[in-house]
Amino acid sequence: MKDSTPCSARSALGFNRFIHEGGLNDLRMGGHRFTYFCHDDLKLSKLDRFLVCSDFLQFFPNVTVTALPRESSDHCPVLLSTASVDFGPPPFWFFNSWMDRDGFAKVVAIAWLHFQGYGTTDCILVAKLKHLKNKLKEWRASELPKEAEDLTKLRNKKPRIRWVIDGDENTIFFHGYVKNKNMKNSINGIMTNGCWSTDPNQIKKEAHRFFRNKFKEKWSS
Known part of the structure; x- marks a missing residue:
């Protein structure tokens, strides 16, 4: 069993300054919320992540990050993908x-x-x-x-x-x-019935189901 390492506020501040001064972006992660499980899953942390520069986002605007299910390790494998997903024609934007x-x-x-x-x-x-x-x-x-x-x-x-x-x-x-x-506001995947799905049709169906139930009205007989 691993012992927890005490957090140094000075080191954390220096690392955050390095991220800010370097213009790095912390990519939003899908799949699992946490990547590290300790002490029989009593301690959960997000230790694993990708930090990328602005040039990377220029070349790969559709990049996604997904925390995959873990097996024998106490860390979840994290997958970075630059593949484009076809969600159909873009919507009409009015300014x-x-x-x-x-x-x-x-x-x-x-x-x-x-x-x-x-x-x-x-x-x-x-x-x-x-x-x-x-x-x-x-x-x-x-x-x-x-x-x-x-x-x-x-x-x-x-x-x-x-x-x-x-x-x-x-x-x-x-x-x-x-x-x-824009990348943070986009939906690249969704959790349905405990499973992470990146299929566009499944995402559309789940979004439709959610808002249909959200705006459903009860009519008195």
């Missing part, structure tokens, strides 16, 4: 800043008023929203070159504006931070 751009209101009004559909009311509404989404995608695609031209003009306008754009928003650290945040 509130679009409403402040020229031409947005006109695109919405024309798409909404000129749409013609048939069927029940709910089916017409779904088809109308889908038609509006497609028109907004077309408008967005036409706006991208204009935005790139506006950014170029801002970079050449004043040194301070150029520093704000290039120094704060387009650095490797900034993009690494955004990618790390």
Whole structure:
């Protein structure tokens, strides 16, 4: 039986400073919450993890970490995977800043008023929203070159504006931070009936079941 090692606050502070100054990211781990089991599973700890730099996240944005079931060892094997998983087409993203751009209101009004559909009311509404989404995608695609031209003009306008754009928003650290945040918000696996599953269909079914039960209403007879 292993004896527990006393924790040094000074060493922990120095290690945390090393992680911060090195710009390292602690990858979110799926599977098991803890990786080390001691004293007949009375003491649980997360000792094993991966720390990666921003360049790693640039090359492998879909990286996942999974703690696998342990057998004879008191540590869980930890698997790092860079394989991409197909969850289907990406969802449509809408940004509130679009409403402040020229031409947005006109695109919405024309798409909404000129749409013609048939069927029940709910089916017409779904088809109308889908038609509006497609028109907004077309408008967005036409706006991208204009935005790139506006950014170029801002970079050449004043040194301070150029520093704000290039120094704060387009650095490797900034993009690494955004990618790390998106990675933490993504769902790469889910625990169902005590088993860790990374199958996209299983994840979708479990998410649908959870929210269906969450928003189910009881009707009084």
